[in-house]
Amino acid sequence: MLNQDDSLLLYLNEAIATTRSKEKLFQIVTEKLRLIFPFDMIAVVTLDSAHQYKRLFMRDYLGEVPYPASQVPVATLVADSPAELFLREPHVQQFDIRELTQDYPEFMPFLLLQQRGVYYVTIVPLRTGGQLIGLLSMAARQRPDFTPADVSLLEKIGSLIAVAVSNTLAFEDVARREREKSLQLAVNNALLSRKDRAALFLTVAEEIDRIVPIDYFGVRIRQRESGTQGFAEFSRQPDGRFLQLEETRWDGIPNREQLQAETFGLFTQPLLFTGPDYEVAARRYRMLRYTMEKNGTRAMLGVPLWTEGDHAAALILASRRPDAFTPDDLTLITSLAPQITLAMQNLAAFEQIEALRAQLEREKTYLIDEINTTAKFEDFVGPSTSMQQVQTRIAQVAPTDSTVLITGETGTGKELVARALHNLSPRKERALIKLNCAALPAQLIESELFGHEKGAFTGAHDRRMGKFELADGGTIFLDEVGELPLDLQAKLLRVLQEKEFERIGGRRVIRADVRVIAATNRVLEEEVAAGRFRADLYYRLNVFPVRLPALRERPEDVEPLMRHFLERFTKQMGKPVRGLRARDLRALQQYGWPGNVRQLEHVLEQSVIVSQGPFLEFAGFSAAQVVAARSFSEQQDEPLKTLRDQERDHIMAALKHTAGRVSGPNGAAAILDINAKTLEARMKKLGIRREHQVVPV
Secondary structure (H helix, E strand, O other), rough: OOHHHHHHHHHHHHHHHHHHOOOHHHHHHHHHHHHHHHOEEEEEEEEOOOOEEEEEEEEEEEEOOOOOOOOOOOOOOOOOOOOHHHHHOOOOEEEEHHHHHHHHOOOHHHHHHHOOOOOOOEEEEEEOOOEEEEEEEEEEEOOOOOHHHHHHHHHHHHHHHHHHHHHHHHHHHHHHHHHHHHHHHHHHHHHHHOOOOHEEEEEEEHHOOOOOOOOEEEEEEEEEEEEEEEEEEEEEOOOOEEOOOHHHHHHOOHHHHHEEEHHHHHOOOOOEEEOOOHHHHHHHHHHHHHHHHHHHOOOOEEEEEEEEOOEEEEEEEEEOOOOOHHHHHHHHHHHHHHHHHHHHHHHHHHHHOOOOHHHHHHHHHHHHHHHHOOOOOOOOOOOOOOHHHHHHHHHOOOOOOOOOOEEEEOOHHHHHHHHHHOOOOOOOOEEEEEEOOOOHHHHHHHHHHHHHHOOOOOOOOEEEEEEEHHOOOOEEEEEEHHHHOOHHHHHHHHHHHHHHOEEOOOOEEEEEEEEEEEEEEEOHHHHHHHOOOHHHHHHHHOEEEEEEOHHOOOEEEEEHHHHHHHHHHHHHHOOOOOOOOOHHHHOOOOOOOOOOHHHHHHHHHHHHHHOOOOOOOOOOOOOOHHHHHHHHOOOOOOOOOOOOHHHHHHHHHHHHHHHOOOOOOOOOHHHHOOOHHHHHHHHHHOOOOHHHHOOOO
């Protein structure tokens, strides 16, 4: 018949064989042992194979002794702890805690026990297979009086518990490895299948959450240029989904960058704050205190991904549960660091490639146009002194990065000058990006210049790069810059001064190395005086002015320009070379050309198209205009008109022909081949009032 001791051993043996739950098994052991041996606290401590480190395996406080549930069982050194005394003589031993405290005054477990009047501890070695794997500790308020039979029973119980602990550790190790393998596989699949940053890290956060429940997932980076910022961050919502967090949530927090910088230093090595430890850290680090108060964070786990000088990255997990993370969780997440680091590097490379691809795609149109319309000095046809001076100024300023302001009437070749400046500069390998400030509504110009983020305004369905971002490393040509609204003039001034800007709806500062060339047919000094153009922007743009003379100011250039255009058009159209009557040449030389070189080019193109006989015909160019100029040249006895009067008469004739209409396909501006706004400006300057425009029927 079995005695009580044998029954206990048999019961424990069966429990060990059938119970897989560490908590359940320890509960059984505790309940049975208290039937025979009175104690107020029981704990199992495991040892590594070299007996250098110890780890709390399980612990239970009974009665009034507090149980600090949030304390995390971490591995600590055996040296300089009471465990080193127990290991010198690994058999059942009894100690007075008060005596041990004299040698180990800072050993916290003994201090806590003494506060509750628990002074006696019994240590039982845990052996299996001849190996010492841990210690069983039983503490009591009353000094136990063990007989030799009790000691023998405790040694046998120690062997059974050792088997249970070994089995449990083995099961936990297998489970941990399976968990680690499963998570690594899931994360790896996400890294292979996702190229979008948000989608990739959302999947990683969800996979980690399946194994280690979290309320926050974040990859944060620190860079010398931009400080600390989120690379990918998500927060659990009440419905269980993870929502991507924006960096703007920190806006308005005083000294935010300083707070984040001092906290980021924590994550240069693996970090685990749970329960009281997190509260202690929150008292020291203001950003942790902020997250605790605002988000209810009570536990945090961090793993460094890389650290290179002023550049670093860390993976951070957080939870509202004080006991959310364990050292095993830290080990598990640390094992993911190489995968996540590689994913970030691949993602950064992919995003850079995508950005370059998008930039090259946008540049393609410009580059093709560049090839087809490359400006060279030979395009500046004309032996006049004024044009020779223009070429000299282009040669002087082109190799520099100085801002150039090109002025002149419509049709004088301002874009041609801009192309020449770009092609003769060190930036010629990159694109020349053009924007006509008069061709777009005011509300769209800002988006064209600086770009916009998705959702920045109605219709902004995607993120778009602006012209300045596209021109990075190259040149931007702002035609008709005098048409810019005043609010955009201020933003353009900032780009010129600081070389930086933000997209509409964005908060990230974008730096761009861009050379600015501006052009206008307005007299900006007059616009400044009238308050329509900022004086500070004018002075920023007018660093190196290049003025293009009107064609009427250089009549000696008309003939070489005609020869140049005729040669080009006859080759392009496959037309025979036709002669030019002397009278037609004189007439064209004496014509006022309000549309300047562009108008002359169009007249010659039309002439090549319509001419049939041996000589060029100019029927396509308003015959009345040529005849008037021809008759002017034949009326030598009449006094010569000034160029101003001649231009005024010519505009008046065009207005009469259109019944006073200025713009539109049948307006005077179309006949004169100039911009309607330019024509209105010329009319104002020449004193042509509105009542002069309409001719009564």
